[in-house]
Amino acid sequence: MVTVSILTMxxxxxxxxGILAAASKIFYVQENPKVAAALELLPGANCGGxxxxxxxxxxxxxxxxxxxPANRCVACPKESIVALGExxxxxxxxxxxxxxxxxxxxxxxxxxxRYVYHGIPSCAAASVIRGGTNTCAWSCLGFGDCVQACPFxxxxxxxxxxxxxxxxxxGCGLCTKACPRGILELIPLRSRVCIxxxxxxxxxxxxxxxxxxxxxxxxxxxxxxxxxxxLVDGRIEINQKxxxxxxxxxxxxxxxxxxxxxLRPIALVNAPVKENAASASDAGDNENxxxxxx
Amino acid sequence: xxxxxxxxxxxxxxxILLAQFLGNCxxxxxxxxxxxxxxxxxxxVFVTIMATLFTWLMQxxxxxxxxxxxxxxxxxxxxxxxxxxFVEMFLKKMMPSLYSAxxxxxxxxxTNCAVMGVAILVERKGYTLITSLxxxxxxxxxxxxxxxxxAGVRERLDTCxxxxxxxxxxxxLVMAGLMSLAFMAFKGMAx
Numbered sequence: 001m002v003t004v005s006i007l008t009m010x011x012x013x014x015x016x017x018g019i020l021a022a023a024s025k026i027f028y029v030q031e032n033p034k035v036a037a038a039l040e041l042l043p044g045a046n047c048g049g050x051x052x053x054x055x056x057x058x059x060x061x062x063x064x065x066x067x068x069p070a071n072r073c074v075a076c077p078k079e080s081i082v083a084l085g086e087x088x089x090x091x092x093x094x095x096x097x098x099x100x101x102x103x104x105x106x107x108x109x110x111x112x113x114r115y116v117y118h119g120i121p122s123c124a125a126a127s128v129i130r131g132g133t134n135t136c137a138w139s140c141l142g143f144g145d146c147v148q149a150c151p152f153x154x155x156x157x158x159x160x161x162x163x164x165x166x167x168x169x170x171g172c173g174l175c176t177k178a179c180p181r182g183i184l185e186l187i188p189l190r191s192r193v194c195i196x197x198x199x200x201x202x203x204x205x206x207x208x209x210x211x212x213x214x215x216x217x218x219x220x221x222x223x224x225x226x227x228x229x230x231l232v233d234g235r236i237e238i239n240q241k242x243x244x245x246x247x248x249x250x251x252x253x254x255x256x257x258x259x260x261x262x263l264r265p266i267a268l269v270n271a272p273v274k275e276n277a278a279s280a281s282d283a284g285d286n287e288n289x290x291x292x293x294x
Numbered sequence: 295x296x297x298x299x300x301x302x303x304x305x306x307x308x309x310i311l312l313a314q315f316l317g318n319c320x321x322x323x324x325x326x327x328x329x330x331x332x333x334x335x336x337x338x339v340f341v342t343i344m345a346t347l348f349t350w351l352m353q354x355x356x357x358x359x360x361x362x363x364x365x366x367x368x369x370x371x372x373x374x375x376x377x378x379x380f381v382e383m384f385l386k387k388m389m390p391s392l393y394s395a396x397x398x399x400x401x402x403x404x405t406n407c408a409v410m411g412v413a414i415l416v417e418r419k420g421y422t423l424i425t426s427l428x429x430x431x432x433x434x435x436x437x438x439x440x441x442x443x444x445a446g447v448r449e450r451l452d453t454c455x456x457x458x459x460x461x462x463x464x465x466x467l468v469m470a471g472l473m474s475l476a477f478m479a480f481k482g483m484a485x
Contacts (some may be wrong), residue, residue, distance in 0.1 A: 008362055012369060018377035023380050025389035120453045 037087055040081045042073055043156050046088055047151045049172025060234050062088055074098065075152065075170040097189040098171030100154070100164045103198035104140040104183045107161050109210030124180045133179075134210040138199040151176035161235055163294045165272040166267065186268065191240045192251055193294060194266045200234035220254035220263055299426060300421075303484035304432030310408050311440040312470075312477040321441060322466055324399070331445035335438030337399035339431070344381060345374045346430035349413040350423055363371050370413050371405075379403040408437055441471065476482025 008085050027285045038059040046054040050062055050072035061068045062084065070085040071092050072136070085092035111134045117126050123145040131137040142160035149155075154168035155175055162175075176184045183198045183250075195214060199206050203215035214236055221236070226246030228239040310316050317338075324334040348371050358365055382400050384391040393400075403409060412433050416426040447469050456465055 004362070005365060008360075008365060009372070012372055016372060020376060022382075024382045027383040040396055121455065122453060167484050171484075265425065 016281070032063055034087060035059050038063050038084060041076065041084050041087070041221055043080075045075050045151045045168075047172040049170065049174065068091075074172045080099055081168060086273045087274040096220075098172070098186045099125040099166055099169045099189045099195075099210050100146075100171065100175050100184050101191075101194050102140060102162055102183055103194075103196055104161070105184055105196040105262065106134060106136065106142075106210070107159055109136070109139075109212035111139055120166050121246070127180045130290040134209075136201070136206070136213065138181060138183070138197075138200060138201070141181070141267070145178045145180065145183060146175035149174045169247045188244065190244060191238075191266055192243060192248065193238065193263055195238060195263050196260060197238050198235065202234075204273075208236055212260065214261060214262060217259045219257040219259055223251065223253045225250050297425060299484050300425060301428050301432040304429050304462070305360075305436040305439065306357070306477070306480040307442055307484050309436040309477050309480075310411065311432045311437055312474040313481075314411070315474075316411040317406050317437065319472075320406065321444060321470065322402070322463065325441055325444040325448055325466070326448060328442065328445045331441040332438075332480075333396065333401045334402075335398045335441045338406070338408065338437050339434040340396065340431045341374075341378060341381070341400070341403050341406075342412050342434035342437075342482075343427060345377060345409050346413055346426055347423075348373055348377055350416060350426050353417050366417070370410060374409060374413070375404050406455055407431075444470065449471070476477055 004012075011293055019106075039056055039191075042055040044055050048054065050058045052058040055073075058072060062072070063079065064069055068138075070082050070088055070090045071283070073081060073084070074097075081092055085095075086286050101275055113133050114130070114135055115133060115247065117124055117129070117133045121143050123141040123143045126141050126143055126211070132139070132141055134141070140142060142157055142162065144155070144157045146162050147155040147157060151174065152168050154165045154170070154171055156165065157161055162179075164175075164184075165174075166189070171186055171189070173186050174184060176182070178184075181198065190200055197208070197212070197214035199213050201209070201213075203217065206213035206215050218231060218234065221231060224243075225240050228242035228246065230237055230239070304310075309315060311321050312319065320338075321336050322331050342442065350435070352369060352373050353366065357366060357369065362369075385396070385400075412430050416429055419429075421429060444466075448466060451465060451469070460468075
């Protein structure tokens with residue numbers, strides 16, 4: 001019985017192995033070994049920041065399509081991108097590292113809550129009920145849709161407001177898509193100044209709702225020597241490319257000109273907000289000092 | 295037993311996941327999203343029917359003929375594993391669209407006990423080839439149904455406030471238990 005069993009299994013194994021060996025020859029599919037090598041270089045986070053369906057999609061595209069540049073991955077380190085360029089024979093243009101920035105300062109602005117929300121804890125759900133809980137309809141709701149969306153753990157909710165961990169943020173832009181109010185925006189990591197207000201309301205309405213909101217006085221627009229700041233569709237936009245090209249000679253004139261002291265460097269916007277700040281400008285000063293001390 | 299009764303009872307009354315408790319690993323592992331559940335369920339339907347066909351032929355033309363019934367388990371394992379490998383290669387070449395649709399789920403279910411379980415149950419019940427295939431079809435559709443229901447519930451769970459200690463797998467296991475209890479209501483409809 002033992003001999004028969006062993007012989008049977010041996011025979012069965014042999015038959016299966018033979019069939020599989022034959023099948024692997026008959027059904028052999030030519031696969032580009034470069035795709036596997038490219039996939040090896042990518043982080044495997046499948047964040048979609050490159051615009052393709054996951055890392056595998058991009059690996060395939062970068063190897064097969066000559067028009068797809070090798071620097072599309074925002075999440076992998078620079079060495080990997082250089083290696084990817086060498087692998088695919090493409091020249092790698094230096095990609096500007098981007099970072100997510102929150103265009104809202106609702107805590108410093110002491111925005112009043114109009115009602116208490118007890119529904120599904122999601123910004124998308126809360127924002128549809130009478131324009132959200134805050135008096136400002138452009139403000140961060142703090143339920144953390146962006147935290148859920150971030151594959152790199154770079155977003156967190158501190159004091160009911162979304163904060164970006166610049167060290168971890170890769171600039172993939174998933175949070176900007178997740179935010180129902182478009183508060184999060186991708187800007188170059190080198191950016192010298194940013195505006196943490198997203199409101200398109202008129203100056204008076206902003207002043208009533210928020211102590212840290214942009215009232216569109218236009219001082220920064222007039223002050224900027226590089227003409228990088230403009231009022232677009234009712235809110236201030238900074239053309240970071242123009243600003244960076246001009247260089248630091250202006251001494252950040254816009255920061256000095258800002259009537260409400262809200263224009264400031266990105267590091268100060270993303271830092272966790274102190275809760276008991278006396279007023280918006282004080283809070284801004286405190287943060288400045290903290291940053292200086294650090 | 296009536297053929298239709300066999301089919302219906304395989305889906306609902308003797309649901310492979312919720313009444314027989316076979317193949318519970320993908321039940322928890324692949325039920326996070328509906329799209330994943332459909333992919334996995336589809337692959338199981340495909341492989342179960344294929345595996346039942348080949349193991350039935352193996353049982354009746356090799357094992358029974360040479361009186362080797364005691365080798366059933368190990369032979370079925372080898373046959374199913376080999377078959378899945380073969381089917382994977384075949385699909386990659388001949389039907390790339392189906393191959394990419396089944397994706398990673400095809401190799402994952404090589405050693406799934408639900409597939410193996412159906413192959414052995416069919417033999418124990420002594421069905422004919424046609425009935426066996428119908429039975430396998432019903433069972434795997436039951437698997438797909440249970441997986442899809444679970445995925446639907448778990449997608450809803452994502453938006454609920456769940457106590458931290460219960461979040462994730464614990465609440466999923468509780469859900470699985472409740473769903474199994476619900477399916478017990480079909481008991482008595484058929485054997």
